[in-house]
Amino acid sequence: MAERLSNREGIKGMANPTRYGIERVAYWLQRLTGLGLLAYLIGHIFETSTIVHGKVAWDKMLEFTQTPQGHIILTLVIGMCVFHTANGIRVMLGHGGIGVGKPGQPEYPYKAASLNYKQRLCIWVSIGLAALAMMYGASVLFGD
Amino acid sequence: MRESIIMKIHYGTALGAVVLVAVHILMRMTQNFDQSLQYQNVIANYHFLPYALMLEAILILLSVHGFNGLRVILLELKQGSSYEKIVNYGSIASMAILIAYGSRTILMAGMGIS
Amino acid sequence: MAVVTAPKPSEELISIDKTLDQLNTITLRIARSNPAEGHETTYSEFKVPVKKWTTVLEAILYVKQNLDHAVAVRYSCRQASCGSCGMKINGKPSLACYTKVSELHSNVITVEPMNNFPIIRDLAVDFKQLISNHKKMKPFIIREDSEVTPESKEFIQTPQDVEKYLQFSYCIKCGLCNAACPTMATDTSFIGPQGLAQAYRYVADNRDKGKEDRLKIVDDSHGIWRCHFAGSCSHVCPKGVDPAMAIQLLRGYLLGFQK
């Protein structure tokens, strides 16, 4: 049957984090922050490349980035980086089968052991750390 | 390449980056943030060989990790053998370009245009 | 001799369905489509009387039997054992026979075919992909002496050995996990949580010697690595199989965390 008729949810389904609990939100944030960081990395490489054109060019670039908008972006990048790193470590350990619970006879009403409180806690901690880092970053950037 | 090797590289680059990025960012914190970005200071950093090497490492790790991440997302979005080939080679090419471009900066700045 | 003592046969069973007082009515919206005939999805609405134990499947069958014979829906065991009746109920992949109307706390119930499976008609979806991916996982005991001889006794397995895979072997192949998984939403070649969990079910069985085979199969560009531990599969699994756990444990072998 043609894939057109396959009733797949498509990108919207993949990108909708509002169902299936916090783990799905974490998945979504990990993707989004990964992409955001990649975009920033590319930008950052271009940004820093100005240095080869000497001080004038560099200062011009600094001027350009050291605006409120630039600071907001940088704050976001800090948050993304912290979340992606912290959650990435959780995900990596999980992928290795660590902290995903132990198989055993499930008991009705079934609660999946892999969606355990440790995993949830780590997700919230990652979000929390990201928020803290952003606050700190913002205070450094916007403070004088 | 087997997918498991690629993904081990993905995780490996991420782990390596954790340490190095932390150092990179902490460097910004050793001084006042604004000062750390002053031209002289930045150039001085580039002249300091271990630091330049570290920047190069970060550059490679993150390009590999980031573009492989992008590759993964793209592979999942759409399938088909020619599409997948384009994605696979495209991401390798992008990594190479970004690394080359970034290395140029490090090299030139490090070589002492001052 | 077999002795019978009862005076009279009993007749009251017939009235089971008819003696209820706590009657309540809900609106059931059923997604209708017939792709082969080019009919796009529309929604039909029905008023259905329900009691406190009425399941969504019973509500749908009430419609089929009394209001519209043409509703296409798959069902069989009505006790969550066969895996036939997976569908989207108020947006969430669920078993119709295992979801009571009263649990949904809503007077309007919308049932739609599961996502990520081609629609055959109305609520019935095509399982070819799930079935063939399951087969690709070599879901059977791989070892030389798996056929018995007259002298054979069992392979010894302690209750603790059984616990290592038992949970994963309760998969009823309902496909809800595949309907919920975000990778499945876009990746048409992904094996899917159902198949991957079954690969682990056999790897974790200490009678099996096919671990290397299966690891090779899942280590593919649309294999196990396309799982990002989103957990949605385990979130919707009606049988406590926890495919997310199975997949991560299986990947543990590939990453060298498990031996």
Add this chain to the structure above:
Amino acid sequence: MVNSIELDLLIVGSGLAGLRAAIQAAKVSSKLKIGVISKLQVMRSHSVSAEGGTAAVLYPEDGDSLESHVYDTVKGSDFLGDQDVIERLVQEMPSEIYQLEHWGMPWSRREDGRIGQRPFGGYSFSRATYAQDKVGFYEMQTLYDTCQKFDNIEFYNEWFVTSVIHDGQSFCGITAIELSSGNFYTFKAKALIIATGGAGRVYSFSTYSLSSTPDGLDMAYRAGMALKDMEFVQFHPTGILPSGILITEAARGEGGYLINKDGERFMKKYAPNKLELASRDVVSRAMMTEIDEGRGFKNETGVECLKLDLTHLGKEVIIGKLPAIREISLKFNGIDPVTEPIDVRPVCHYMMGGIHTNIDGATEIQGIWAAGEAACNSVHGANRLGANSTSECLVWGKITGEQAAKYILEGKSQPPFPMHLIATEEKRIYDGIFRGSGSVNPYEVRQELTDIMNSKAYVFRTENNLVEGLKQVRQLHQKTWKHVDDKAKEYNTNFSNVMELDSMFRVAEVILMGAIARKESRGAHARVDYPDRDDKNFLHHTLVYYDTKEPVLKTHPVTITKYQPVERKY
């Protein structure tokens, strides 16, 4: 033009019997093209619902013996079981358990790592081999998964078989409708195994899957094969209300009590030795007697019932050994058996009767075998013991698979295909049913029919009731229900439902006629007007043949080898 598919071996039905047969045939030769065809998706067959256990003698060293399993089964059958057949079952079973184990079956284990067994009704030893309380499910999974090993087994998921075609002597093929497309096909093959399972949905209160309708029995019956012993319908003591979902006998095997309104363990009056673990017919009759004499409870649905008390077993036993029972009762009744007794009532659960076969599962037509619940090789006689049915499915799945495969390899010449029968069948289906007309709702007719069966041919039967039931069924048949309102081709379950209803009428008639003719009480067939067993006149099987006018009843001798009938007491 009719689409046609050619195979070597056809297996209709993908329950335990069908899948076991497929594997065996595939083992005999990898060259055979084997097709397993099922009106459900293969892995969804009714067998997944079997809960409690599979009987086999595994521990002679602990005191069990083949002899004892044979005798328990003979006694359970109220001496109507063919004893040579029973011996075959008992002998073959242990190796079937080990074979399943070798294929991956998650049998529950004893602490020493060997396979676990539990007590079951009617047995003098704990020999119900178990895997928690999901035995049938795990067995189905093991067989289905093992089938994936063989590339010469092809599954036809969701194909509704409508008729068996033969030339009067040998098998030629079948006709079937592919549900997803609605297309009509003929299959040509050299041998057929019918494994279409039980037909308990002719009763409205039933433990069976909603798909357990008699279409398989009916297609054999229409094709001229006899249905045997159909009057023997097993009523399981413990179905929950209102759905009829089963609470396995294992609940009593693990030590559960049945209690009446006075809080009394009433089974001590009826079966002082075995109590709740007497055979099912005995327990069900005891329960109905209690209810009829006013010692039942009233369930919230308004139906009379008794209570099954597991509370004294403790949480650990219930969760460890009966998790599905707990799940079912929590989910469907909101009752946790750990703290509260469950409302139960006897419920239609098994058909001892089926397509008449010999000890090898061969039917009267060359090239056709029948296995599992659809077949009647008379292993269960007048009453089946719990856990003996999954055993039967496995053993005769294996036997028929092997026999049919060998028969094909012998390469007997094929009779020419009787094409005219295809045209007749097409006419029957499409003109008679698909394009039929009428104003009566077939689903209401189905409800009425099954209600009649429930009230007239339930645990206790009388001449009056049965005759009245037969009359009502025939009247109902006359109504204009033979029409399909859903006109689409694709996945038309309205169509298959009406086809199923059509078959129900014929099989209900056979059950009632057999029950009327058997003027005695034996096993599951309890006649209030003939309360005793009558070995002089009725120690024989009932055969019923199809005839366009009125079914033809015949009798068939019982094979007795070692055990002469004696009084049956528990």
